[in-house]
Amino acid sequence: MTAKIRILPSGREFQVGLHETLLDGALRAGIAIPYSCNSGACGECRARLVSGHLTPDGMHDYQFSAAEKAAGYFLTCKACTQEDLEIEVREAGGVEDMPLQQIETRVSRLEHPHPDVMVVHLRTPRSQSLRFLAGQHALLEIPGVPPRNKSIASCPCNAMNLQFHIQRVPGDPFAEYCFSELKPNQTVMLTGPSGHFTFDDDATEEVIFLAYDTGFAPIKSLIEHAISLEYAYPLHLYWVASRAGGHYLENLCRSWLDALDDFSFTPLLDEGAGSTPFSDTETGQLLGAQRIVAEHPDLSRCRVYMTGPEHAVPRTRALLLEHGLPEAQLHIDSFLRF
Ligand code: FES
Numbered sequence: 001m002t003a004k005i006r007i008l009p010s011g012r013e014f015q016v017g018l019h020e021t022l023l024d025g026a027l028r029a030g031i032a033i034p035y036s037c038n039s040g041a042c043g044e045c046r047a048r049l050v051s052g053h054l055t056p057d058g059m060h061d062y063q064f065s066a067a068e069k070a071a072g073y074f075l076t077c078k079a080c081t082q083e084d085l086e087i088e089v090r091e092a093g094g095v096e097d098m099p100l101q102q103i104e105t106r107v108s109r110l111e112h113p114h115p116d117v118m119v120v121h122l123r124t125p126r127s128q129s130l131r132f133l134a135g136q137h138a139l140l141e142i143p144g145v146p147p148r149n150k151s152i153a154s155c156p157c158n159a160m161n162l163q164f165h166i167q168r169v170p171g172d173p174f175a176e177y178c179f180s181e182l183k184p185n186q187t188v189m190l191t192g193p194s195g196h197f198t199f200d201d202d203a204t205e206e207v208i209f210l211a212y213d214t215g216f217a218p219i220k221s222l223i224e225h226a227i228s229l230e231y232a233y234p235l236h237l238y239w240v241a242s243r244a245g246g247h248y249l250e251n252l253c254r255s256w257l258d259a260l261d262d263f264s265f266t267p268l269l270d271e272g273a274g275s276t277p278f279s280d281t282e283t284g285q286l287l288g289a290q291r292i293v294a295e296h297p298d299l300s301r302c303r304v305y306m307t308g309p310e311h312a313v314p315r316t317r318a319l320l321l322e323h324g325l326p327e328a329q330l331h332i333d334s335f336l337r338f
Helices: 022-028 066-071 173-180 213-229 250-259 282-295 310-322
Strands: 002-008 013-017 046-051 073-075 085-088 101-114 117-123 137-141 148-151 161-167 187-194 206-212 235-241 263-269 302-309 330-335
Touching (some): 066 073, 148 161, 213 250, 213 302, 282 310
Parallel strands (some): 206 235, 206 302, 302 330
Antiparallel strands (some): 117 161
16 A cells, blocks of 8 residues: 655656655655755754644654644654655755765675676665755765765665666776775775756756767666656667676666667677777767667757766767757766776
8 A cells, every 4th residue: 555645846656565665765766855864863854844644653753843843844764654644855956966985885785787897885874865866976985995976876765775887997996995895894985976967857858868989877777766756758778888798787688678669779789899897989979869860860959968978078079069959868878088
């Protein structure tokens, strides 16, 4: 059994399970409402009940004055309900609403989906999960290794379990450390979030994602967010790999293909790229954009999110704009080799 929660003033709605808190339900639905401790201590997640009733058990209202309680204020991280509600709460308008946080995380799992790609899973303390928007970055610090700003590859709807994709690049001490020394349970200090490469929740265009190699990381976060939001327009993923096996989470992409009605997945391989990651060839740089313009003759109705190495951006951008993509509908997150 679930209840429907309508948020004012935006009018957005989400479902919440019987024993789920309103905060967890909102985050699962991709709605960014404020919170911090997730334990009833900080008061950040305050909201006002406009209509309906909350489940009385577990209510923590000592944060509020008598007048605020009378006005219906409550904490979304502690409140559950068995009936449809209307609540008033401030939603994050953009990256400026995301506070800078410093969190001591632990490595919960390490995966090697490709010999040169490591997926690092970090877990935050329960009382200090990371509040961020899909597509943002965080600074990772490990003692004795130069810190690295990395895209968060997971969805904000699971803010305790964060994922990062590390590409082995010769000469990058951070990557070398991750591949040779990093161990489960080790501490990694995280500072963030940062970055403006975020999903436009209110857009009404079909969305094209273009990723190069491990530029897939923020794209994965955006796609998972779009899924949690139940984004109503088609989603298309083009993933250019510079080496065989470079679509290192291809099974995940195929599972989206099976689960979603309006999703397409096009893996592309830059066969002339040689052995180094992040293609330097002109063919490789244009491979994704050429396929996109061939398959989407009217780009004016599309929104494109692209992540790739800096050297691949100018040609791709020029080609997409030449074929009618409005500049305001092109979002780019470029990165250096390391
Ligand atoms: S009281 Fe801190 S998030 Fe709810």
